[in-house]
Amino acid sequence: MVSLGLPLFQVERDLEMADAYLASGLVSDGAELYERHLESALASRAHIGLAKCAYHRREFHEALGYLQAVSVIEPGYPDLANCMGAVLFGMGLEDEAREAFEVAVAEQPDNLVGLSNLAELCMKAEDFEACAEACRQILQLVPGDRDTTAMLQEAEAAASQGSQGKDVSRPLQAPPMWAGVPETVVQQIRAAIPPSPDAPAESRVAPEPAASPEADMPAESRAALEPVAEADMPAESRAALEPVASPDHIEGVVVVPREAHVDDRGYLIEIFRSTDPHFTRFGQVYLVGDIKAGTIRAFHKHERMWDWFFISHGTAKFVLKDDRSDSPTHGNMKTIVCGDRCPAMVTVPPGVYHGWMALADDTQLVSIASEVYDRTEPDEERIPPDSFGDVWTVKGR
Numbered sequence: 001m002v003s004l005g006l007p008l009f010q011v012e013r014d015l016e017m018a019d020a021y022l023a024s025g026l027v028s029d030g031a032e033l034y035e036r037h038l039e040s041a042l043a044s045r046a047h048i049g050l051a052k053c054a055y056h057r058r059e060f061h062e063a064l065g066y067l068q069a070v071s072v073i074e075p076g077y078p079d080l081a082n083c084m085g086a087v088l089f090g091m092g093l094e095d096e097a098r099e100a101f102e103v104a105v106a107e108q109p110d111n112l113v114g115l116s117n118l119a120e121l122c123m124k125a126e127d128f129e130a131c132a133e134a135c136r137q138i139l140q141l142v143p144g145d146r147d148t149t150a151m152l153q154e155a156e157a158a159a160s161q162g163s164q165g166k167d168v169s170r171p172l173q174a175p176p177m178w179a180g181v182p183e184t185v186v187q188q189i190r191a192a193i194p195p196s197p198d199a200p201a202e203s204r205v206a207p208e209p210a211a212s213p214e215a216d217m218p219a220e221s222r223a224a225l226e227p228v229a230e231a232d233m234p235a236e237s238r239a240a241l242e243p244v245a246s247p248d249h250i251e252g253v254v255v256v257p258r259e260a261h262v263d264d265r266g267y268l269i270e271i272f273r274s275t276d277p278h279f280t281r282f283g284q285v286y287l288v289g290d291i292k293a294g295t296i297r298a299f300h301k302h303e304r305m306w307d308w309f310f311i312s313h314g315t316a317k318f319v320l321k322d323d324r325s326d327s328p329t330h331g332n333m334k335t336i337v338c339g340d341r342c343p344a345m346v347t348v349p350p351g352v353y354h355g356w357m358a359l360a361d362d363t364q365l366v367s368i369a370s371e372v373y374d375r376t377e378p379d380e381e382r383i384p385p386d387s388f389g390d391v392w393t394v395k396g397r
Helices: 008-023 027-035 043-056 060-073 080-090 094-107 112-124 128-141 146-160 183-192 219-224 235-239
Strands: 254-257 260-263 266-269 284-290 296-301 307-313 315-322 333-339 344-348 352-358 363-369
Touching: 008 027, 008 043, 008 254, 027 043, 043 060, 043 080, 060 080, 080 094, 080 112, 094 112, 112 128, 112 146, 128 146, 296 315, 307 315, 307 333, 315 363, 333 344
Parallel strands: none
Antiparallel strands: 254 344, 260 266, 284 363, 296 352, 307 344, 307 363, 315 333, 315 352
8 A cells, every 4th residue: 555645754754664674574564664655755765675675585586676666766876786786696696796786886985885795796706806906995994804804815815826807897798597588587687787887888788698488498597596595695795685774773773663553442552572573681661751841861871781662651752872882883873753653662772872852741751671770780871961962952844
């Protein structure tokens, strides 16, 4: 079902919820929300989300279809080329995946996902010089990364031993595995790969493969389109279709929408289960109430304790800051608004500063902790509410 005419903030909230579902492994729930907004102002984001859902189900052709739609709706959509490369790799089309990742890096030189995938694929193809170059670019962005340094050393050693790498600028060729694949399938895949901005026009067209009915395909050709075993895929290729890390994404923070079950008696909202994927262990639960809107309780973080927050009455604004030095989202900040009109459970891992402000009078928060509070040695580090600037003022938009 497609919902039309919703205000943009409502569409954004739905898509954030869909991202949270997907991050929690609730793929079908996320897909349902993405499908509602395929004709909204954020249609590209909804299509990307559905591509990720299909990727998680290993339905690569379906994922490719959604990405093709984005290439028509919004050709320059961020991370489109990364997602395309991951899907093509999942289909076993390594050369085409590499081409997509080359496009991703050309469009965004500091694209770590694209560079990592490119390095992996170049190493696998024994294009050691190209692999080494990609590794050097990664190390400029992430100095001292051990895995990248090890790959760079391996590539340089192989290149110095006289191994000849492939020509990185070669035109896109149809690999042998396409022999006998139906022309419609080949055209679909080729059309999905955006041309490299630096490639000459003649290098952007691959030679036509022979076409025949799919029923007559040789077994090895059909196998080429079978999903690649996940264990054989580079980790970065799988990561390319994980929810895209934005400046407000914090690793481990999960916002799970909660549904109100309403009938003529009233309503029921399920808050928490020990079987929820984001649950670790139970310590204690308590209720906090703010009498007046604008009351701020911030900031503090824990060394060991996980928190789960639910606004049972009123509305609140949460502000979170990742202070974990070893976190891939270190330094990122996230703002979350939830309440009785948009119920959600907010998961906060250890090492993340968090605080909240009541946006309505008599706002009540249910707080669940993984540890019992120790008054003699509290597991908390507190800092003032203005430590991260003016993050509490509600500004006009």
